[in-house]
Amino acid sequence: AQSVTQLDSQVPVFEEAPVELRCNYSSSVSVYLFWYVQYPNQGLQLLLKYLSGSTLVKGINGFEAEFNKSQTSFHLRKPSVHISDTAEYFCAVGGRGSQGNLIFGKGTKLSVKP
Amino acid sequence: GAGVSQSPRYKVAKRGQDVALRCDPISGHVSLFWYQQALGQGPEFLTYFQNEAQLDKSGLPSDRFFAERPEGSVSTLKIQRTQQEDSAVYLCASSFRDQPQHFGDGTRLSIL
Numbered sequence: 001a002q003s004v005t006q007l008d009s010q011v012p013v014f015e016e017a018p019v020e021l022r023c024n025y026s027s028s029v030s031v032y033l034f035w036y037v038q039y040p041n042q043g044l045q046l047l048l049k050y051l052s053g054s055t056l057v058k059g060i061n062g063f064e065a066e067f068n069k070s071q072t073s074f075h076l077r078k079p080s081v082h083i084s085d086t087a088e089y090f091c092a093v094g095g096r097g098s099q100g101n102l103i104f105g106k107g108t109k110l111s112v113k114p
Numbered sequence: 115g116a117g118v119s120q121s122p123r124y125k126v127a128k129r130g131q132d133v134a135l136r137c138d139p140i141s142g143h144v145s146l147f148w149y150q151q152a153l154g155q156g157p158e159f160l161t162y163f164q165n166e167a168q169l170d171k172s173g174l175p176s177d178r179f180f181a182e183r184p185e186g187s188v189s190t191l192k193i194q195r196t197q198q199e200d201s202a203v204y205l206c207a208s209s210f211r212d213q214p215q216h217f218g219d220g221t222r223l224s225i226l
Contacts, residue, residue: 042219043120044157044205044217046214102147102149104156
C-alpha cells in the first residue's frame with residue numbers, strides 16, 4: 001500500500017524568505033511523485049512532478065523538489081516566497097502505469113506574511 | 115474546453131435527497147478520476163474511468179455512490195439518499211495516457 005505524510009500542517013513564513021514543505025512517502029513499488037497547489041475555492045494545479053531521471057525537479061512559480069529514494073522523501077522548496085504563494089500544498093504519490101490514481105497527503109497550508 | 119469543467123460549483127441538498135454532479139474532461143483525455151476532499155483533508159480517490167469503462171471503483175464509500183461515463187467523455191457522479199457525512203468537495207480530474215492529471219475546480223456539496 002502507498003501512503004504520503006506531510007509533516008507540517010501549517011507553515012508561516014515572511015515574504016522573500018526561503019521555505020521548505022516536507023513530504024515523505026511509503027511504497028513497495030516504483031512511484032511517480034507530485035506536488036499540487038490549491039488556492040481557495042479552486043481545484044488543484046500541478047506544480048511539478050518526478051517520474052524518473054534527475055532527482056532535482058524544477059516546477060512552475062520558482063518551486064523545486066528533490067527526490068531522495070533512501071529517505072523516501074520529496075520535499076518542496078522555494079528560495080524566496082511571495083504573498084501570492086499563500087495556498088495549500090499537497091504532495092501525492094501515484095503508481096506507474098495508466099491506472100494512476102493519486103494518493104494525497106493531508107496538505108500543508110503555507111501562509112506568507114508581509 | 116481548455117480545462118476540466120465541473121458543475122454545479124455549489125450544491126446544497128437536504129439529507130435523503132439524491133444529487134448528481136457533472137464533469138466535463140479536457141477533450142481527448144481518455145482517463146477520468148473522481149476524488150472526494152473533506153474539509154481540511156487531502157483528496158481521496160473514488161473511482162477511475164478509461165474511456166467509458168469504469169476500471170476501478172474501490173474508493174466509492176458505499177453503494178449509494180454511483181458514477182458513469184456512458185460515451186467516454188462527460189461523467190456524472192450520483193449520490194443517492196445523501197447523508198451529512200457526504201458533505202465535501204468533489205473533484206474531477208482527467209489525463210491523457212500517463213500524463214499528469216488536470217483537475218477541475220470541484221463541486222462543493224453541503225448536506226443539511
